[in-house]
Amino acid sequence: MRITLGVTGGVAAYKAAELVRRLQQDNFTVQVVMTRAAREFITPLTFAALSGQKVITDLFAGDSQDANLESAIEHIAVAQRTDLLLVAPATADILAKFARGIADDFLTTLYLASTAPVVVAPAMNVNMWNHAATQENLKLLRDRGVAIVAPDEGYLACGMTGPGRLAGQEEILAAVRQVLRTKRDLEAETILITAGPTREDLDPVRYLTNRSSGKMGYAVAEAAARRGAKVILVSGPTALETPEGVTRFDVRSAEEMYAAVLAHFPKCSSAVFAAAVADYRPAISALQKIKRGKGSITLELQPTVDILSMVAREKKAFRLIVGFAAETENVAQNARKKLESKNADLIVANDVTAQGAGFDVDTNIITMFFADGRDVTLPKLPKAELAQRILDELLRMRAAQEKNGLELAAGFHATRKEFSH
Ligand code: PMT
Numbered sequence: 001m002r003i004t005l006g007v008t009g010g011v012a013a014y015k016a017a018e019l020v021r022r023l024q025q026d027n028f029t030v031q032v033v034m035t036r037a038a039r040e041f042i043t044p045l046t047f048a049a050l051s052g053q054k055v056i057t058d059l060f061a062g063d064s065q066d067a068n069l070e071s072a073i074e075h076i077a078v079a080q081r082t083d084l085l086l087v088a089p090a091t092a093d094i095l096a097k098f099a100r101g102i103a104d105d106f107l108t109t110l111y112l113a114s115t116a117p118v119v120v121a122p123a124m125n126v127n128m129w130n131h132a133a134t135q136e137n138l139k140l141l142r143d144r145g146v147a148i149v150a151p152d153e154g155y156l157a158c159g160m161t162g163p164g165r166l167a168g169q170e171e172i173l174a175a176v177r178q179v180l181r182t183k184r185d186l187e188a189e190t191i192l193i194t195a196g197p198t199r200e201d202l203d204p205v206r207y208l209t210n211r212s213s214g215k216m217g218y219a220v221a222e223a224a225a226r227r228g229a230k231v232i233l234v235s236g237p238t239a240l241e242t243p244e245g246v247t248r249f250d251v252r253s254a255e256e257m258y259a260a261v262l263a264h265f266p267k268c269s270s271a272v273f274a275a276a277v278a279d280y281r282p283a284i285s286a287l288q289k290i291k292r293g294k295g296s297i298t299l300e301l302q303p304t305v306d307i308l309s310m311v312a313r314e315k316k317a318f319r320l321i322v323g324f325a326a327e328t329e330n331v332a333q334n335a336r337k338k339l340e341s342k343n344a345d346l347i348v349a350n351d352v353t354a355q356g357a358g359f360d361v362d363t364n365i366i367t368m369f370f371a372d373g374r375d376v377t378l379p380k381l382p383k384a385e386l387a388q389r390i391l392d393e394l395l396r397m398r399a400a401q402e403k404n405g406l407e408l409a410a411g412f413h414a415t416r417k418e419f420s421h
Contacts, residue, residue, distance in 0.1 A: 001180065003028045004078060006087035006107045008094045009037020011157040012123040012166035016088055017042065020050045022169050031078060033107050035094070056106055079114035084180055089123035089166045092134050099137035117179045121149040121172050126162030149175045174385035181388055184228030185395060191229045192264055192271040193221045196236030198254045200281035203290045210276045211359035214238030217274030219387040221246045227391060232268065234260045236275055254278050254304035261307050270320040270394060273308045280304065312343040318406055320397055322390060325349040326358065335369045345371050345397055348390060356380045368393060
């Protein structure tokens with residue numbers, strides 16, 4: 001795939017050099033286009049050496065009329081060859097030009113001439129970022145489908161602190177992959193996803209719960225729906241909106257979650273269990289509020305049903321089951337144990353004590369453990385990107401099944417017809 005990387009004039013322009021390398025590592029062919037201002041910060045030679053391609057600079061750069069004509073139509077050729085236009089760093093100036101349709105150099109002309117998806121990673125002074133003009137331009141671009149990788153907060157080259165630093169390489173790459181993944185490669189699947197916490201009532205006003213926000217499970221649901229799957233989301237209490245195209249069933253306790261999963265699983269070809277289900281619930285849920293007394297009280301807890309294990313025990317051969325493992329120690333050992341004891345095809349393990357991983361954050365750090373003995377560790381990535389990777393693996397397992405002659409059972413197709421959103 002070909003990516004055109006637009007580099008505009010900011011202190012972060014040097015970071016685009018490393019980005020070229022990362023894109024190449026992901027097997028993208030990179031064509032760099034630099035604005036005049038970018039060339040004040042870094043030379044085209046650096047990008048030419050890294051990308052192995054001539055760097056495009058000006059719209060009218062030649063000494064002769066012929067050279068100018070050649071250059072003037074080159075943007076059309078580049079526009080036609082490009083699978084995605086990425087601008088990093090993107091200045092306030094380029095965002096304004098893109099938003100208003102000003103085409104006064106190669107990059108802005110290419111933007112107008114191209115129908116490829118566009119990703120911009122802005123970097124600028126914090127006041128420029130917060131300015132109403134910039135925010136309006138960003139809104140316009142977002143509304144037109146441009147993907148914006150928000151800048152990081154931190155100490156800026158101008159001496160101020162706040163949002164304005166170019167987002168990290170991994171975040172930019174994740175956005176690129178996300179935008180390019182417009183394939184509807186999950187249309188054959190109906191996926192049941194559990195997400196969020198459960199609440200186990202002690203009395204009418206108190207309950208036992210955990211820190212799950214639902215973000216991980218919802219990210220999988222959203223990604224699966226975008227890729228064409230029918231998605232049934234069984235959700236514990238969360239503050240999240242239902243992703244587009246997803247059918248959601250709200251539950252409260254582990255028992256309710258089990259009932260909803262049992263009701264919907266027969267229509268599904270696969271399931272992803274991302275919910276943090278309570279392992280124990282109060283043996284008795286008091287009908288009236290438990291009164292405060294002088295002494296301590298003891299709660300008796302009893303185990304809840306292990307939903308994943310119960311469902312996986314009964315699964316037909318074609319059904320693929322992905323479980324999660326929230327661990328605080330011996331991650332690999334515990335995850336492998338869960339893979340086996342729960343009869344899952346894949347366990348996604350996260351060390352929930354690691355910074356930027358686990359509960360109630362937008363990123364996670366996971367290792368995927370497969371039934372065939374393989375494991376794959378991924379760096380800290382947005383949950384949206386990890387959701388894509390998990391679904392990629394689900395598809396890979398499906399392809400392996402099909403190679404071994406195991407098609408999605410005819411009976412399953414029949415039951416699917418009965419299901420509609
Ligand atoms: O929701 P977020 O804030 O985004 O946080 C994400 C997360 C940390 C909740 C998620 O990444 C995660 O790890 N989910 C699984 C949490 C969990 O309960 O892990 P576990 O190791 O205790 O359970 C193992 C598997 O069995 C899980 O797939 C779980 O859904 C399932 N299970 C557990 C207990 C139970 N009674 N029934 C189950 O189905």
